[in-house]
Amino acid sequence: MKTEFFPDGVTPIDGWFYDLRVPELEELGKRYVLTDYGILDDGKLHTGEIQKLIDTASAEGGGVVVVPRGVYMTGSLFFKPGVNLYVADGGVLRGSDDPADYPLTDTRIEGELCRYFPALINADGVDGFTMCGPGTVDGNGMRAWKAFWLRREWNPACTNKDEQRPRLVYISNSKNVLVAGLRLQNSHFWTNHLYRCDHVKFIGCSIYSPASPVRAPSTDAIDIDVCTDVLVKNCTMEVNDDSVVLKGGKGPWADTDPANGGNERILVEDCVYGFCHGCLTCGSESVHNRNILIRRIKVLEGNNLLWLKLRPDTPQHYEYITVEHVEGKIESFLTVRPWTQFFDLKGREDKPKSLADHITLRDCDCDCDIWFNVDPDPDHYELRDFTLENLRVRARVSGYTEGAVENLTVRNVTVEWTE
Secondary structure (H helix, E strand, O other), X not given: OOOOEOOOOOOEOOHHHHOOOOOOHXXXXXXXEHHHHOOOOOOOEOHHHHHHHHHHHHXXXXXEEEEOOEEEXXXXXXXXXXXXXXXXXXXXXXXXXXXXXXXXXEEEEOOEEEEEOOOOEEEEOOOOOEEEOOOEEEOOOHHHHHHHHHHHHHOOOOOXXXXXXXXXXXXXXXXXXXXXXXXXXXXXXXXXXXXXXXEEEEXXXXXXXXXXXXXXXXXXXXEEEOOEEEXXXXXXXXXXXXXXXXXXXXXOOHHHOOOOOEEEEEEEEOOEEOOOOEEEEEOOOOOEEEEEEEEEEEEOOOOXXXXXXXXXXXXXXXXXXXXXXXXXXXEEEEEEEEOOOOOOOOOOOOOOOEEEEEEEXXXXXXXXXXXXXXXOOOOOEEEEEEEEEEEEEEEEEOOOOOOOOEXXXXXXXXXXXXX
């Protein structure tokens, strides 16, 4: 096989990224089937019983908790090393819609370590963790979404920390993790959050939250937070916020906080996007992203293809990011602009400077409203070494600003103007 490289041109795409094998159920160890332990599809909450089953499996040397056909209700679950999760065809692991079933814990949220709700499924320090199967993990978030928008009516400045609610999946401090085949839907808040993980694969998943009739606020598909070597492959993502989001910390000294860090060697390929705010988003809390490749994707509907959010209160560096072989419909083809939500210099007198460089979009065929949505702000950030090549774009508005990017290379770009 010909060696492929990440966008810096010198870092090879390791063979790990090409291994798409998903283990069969019998390979995941001893089976702990919910119904064999009196956990029934009866509409009752079974958090304690399911957690006890996870603990039993761990004490007995590991295995796999199996969710059979039916709907099984639970609050927060905490997986342990050696214990996997399999959701069978027709099986649904459904989260409680009562926040009291998600006891507050020390966790990571919005670029900070803090007290917050845990997720429905939590896994910390679980090297080799696998959650897979043709079934569904359902956050059951409607009640939380309605509560958020009701509070937002009362307080337009309401944040996710004012109207706290659980994520669907939170995996932290782990490596060699596989999430495959599952439908992950209706999260109260972020759908999948990875923190300080390496070698994580999402293969063949369907990740969904609605944009109507009740919008599911801040239900990002996959938040990648201080991680390396992540593959998102053959997934369908349709969420009422950003799809693949690179995070890592925020604040005027975010780059010196040991809890924060960069994301590197992230590959997203062969995916289909329904509605989302951003297909690939850097921010809104991010420090350093390098060697990010998104390719061979189809966008059915979305707001931004590549969105670089640059916070004026956080030092940020986005480098060697490539988006290629994209077709579909998007409102904004390339978006680069300041992100001032919850701006706070925390006493720092100067504003930290940020940089985005070696950004490439190529071999794309897209319809959009605006194709070059780049907002220059030289006092806040530098943009340089962008490449646009082999693009066929049909756009309503150009948005181009002369001199917005230093050393902008444009090759074989055709833009057709539409009404």
